[in-house]
Amino acid sequence: MAIRVHRGGGKGAPSLFSGPGLVFRNVWEHSTLTRHMVKKDIKLAYHGTFLGYLWTLLEPLLLTLILYALFVILRGTSDEYLPLKVMLGILFYGCFSKTMAMCTNALIANSSLINQVYFPKEIFHVSIAGYQLYRLVMSLLVIIPMMIWYQIMPTIYLLLLIPAILGISMLGIGFGMIASIVQVRIRDVSQLVNVLLRAGFFISGVFYGAEHVPEKWLHIHLLNPIAVYIEVSRVAVLGDMGVIGFNHILYALVISLLFMLIGMGIFKSFESRMVKYL
């Protein structure tokens, strides 16, 4: 029978380096739980609405319409692909911001559960990310009719959607884990996260392409991994590398992986000490 030991103070807490390994092991060992949590989110998402799953498509479509109209009115455009580009931006940024925002509140929102049952708390974050991933993939299906409309032939570049999707989830889960820990002690964090996510919406190229960014700002723009992923998704669909190079993709993936590992490390070493503040 398994012996479980809980030691006092920081002595019992896992080190920063062992955190990621623990997260992966726990999620693997609790795969039933993780699946049920994701399933719960999917079932409850549009519970009681008439249109149900259609909202996954409708919401980004309507947002695209608004932002596209706004862009045309303010700037005027000759880019016929802009609606498609805006759509991709909204879907990817939506995935990141929803993962991040939900993760930030994951511990607070489930405090009564956490106080009554022992289980690894990273399951919350992982299942949130899993649910948002599912939503992103499901809503990306809307790209198919758009590609037919534009008569875009799918190319090998389409495979680039995979690193973009995974990358943006890793980034969201990493930031979200750190934010959720701090949020327990300092409840101002979720407010700050909301503001930052709003700001991120404007600077990450959601409703404009990298080609609209002035040349001298472009390299700074592409330091933002979210902006890179959004741009990569456009490359994938349009089959044209544009201003993006593989070095940008590699950079964004490394940054995301790093933040995810750091987030997991911080989360695991502080999670159990946070319970009494919940």
Next chain:
Amino acid sequence: MMDDISISIKEVVLDYPLLKEGKRFIKERLTKRFKAKNNMFRALDGLSLDVKKGDVVGLIGPNGAGKSTLLRMIAGILPPDEGEIKTRGRVGLLAGVGAGMQGNLSGIENIELSGSIYGMNKQEISDSMDQIVEFSGVGDFIYQPVRTYSSGMKARLGFSISAHIKPDILLIDEVFAVGDGEFGKKSKEKISELINGGATVVMVSHNMVLIKELCNRVYYMEQGKIKSDSDVESALDKYSSMGK
């Protein structure tokens, strides 16, 4: 850790932060920052306890003595600030049953969700599904969303789920007040069944009749410490002289 010891608790200390609402704002935070140490409440004060395998231990004492906190620490929910807690095998905590239930999901879906939260795998859940449904006695309502349940039905379903997780160590925090008279009896029988099955049990209760009936060791707790010997009589004596 010796083989026949199920739970070993050594000199455990736990401080709870006292959150005064005013202090949460930035001005007070900055000015009173360094006095923060004083705002702690010592819930457990160097408590040690060994529980042998198969023992049924009762914890009694006044409110705020740290009984529920101790259970939550044994369950692994709260880590100690100092000291060490070792447990052997799967730990199940019956407390405030119905945690994690989703009002908009059906009874069946909630059994799957809660079961997996309690650490059951897919096989275990599907194996005990029928038993859980039958024991809860909610009948055809099991296919309805839990928000349509009466509070008694919800509590019965919650108890039924947590009673079927087959833990090696069962921690019980005042759950006998569950449901109507009939179900109260049924749940007591279920607990006895788990005890007879060889589970180690630690229970917190204010019901002395129940404690006397089920427990072979009883401790009286006060202010985060154990204040009595392990035999039932001396603990109950302490309890009855409480506040005198």
